[in-house]
Amino acid sequence: MAPGENNLRTLLATMHPTLDPTTYIFLTTTQPLSSLPLAALQPQLIAHEAEGTTIVTTEALATAHGFTEPVFACQKISLTVHSSLEAIGLIATITNRLKDYGISTNVVSGFFHDHLYVPVARAEDAMRALGELTSEARGV
Numbered sequence: 001m002a003p004g005e006n007n008l009r010t011l012l013a014t015m016h017p018t019l020d021p022t023t024y025i026f027l028t029t030t031q032p033l034s035s036l037p038l039a040a041l042q043p044q045l046i047a048h049e050a051e052g053t054t055i056v057t058t059e060a061l062a063t064a065h066g067f068t069e070p071v072f073a074c075q076k077i078s079l080t081v082h083s084s085l086e087a088i089g090l091i092a093t094i095t096n097r098l099k100d101y102g103i104s105t106n107v108v109s110g111f112f113h114d115h116l117y118v119p120v121a122r123a124e125d126a127m128r129a130l131g132e133l134t135s136e137a138r139g140v
Contacts, residue, residue, distance in 0.1 A: 073120050
């Protein structure tokens, strides 16, 4: 299997961001992972930290399973370019551009793609900012 693209200009020119219309939330729990209804929560992300476990799931699933203190209602933007896990500068360039627009973002890198969680109210603005980056990298 190919390790993915490393060239920053190529990554930016071909990243084709896609916006998932679903509202996601971040929640945290100190419950043991084995006691959580993970199959029902369908987590997008699980991160273990000393203070607790962070789970990213849909707002609807979190509410349906009794998690009443969700944080950061957001939408997911996936960069549909196979970026290398060793690519240098892609996330920095993207988050710097979103910073210029006052858009917070939480980034997750999967094996094949990078995913940005941005506030629901700013998702379309984030898509425009990413479109600008792509156009600039293409020289358009």
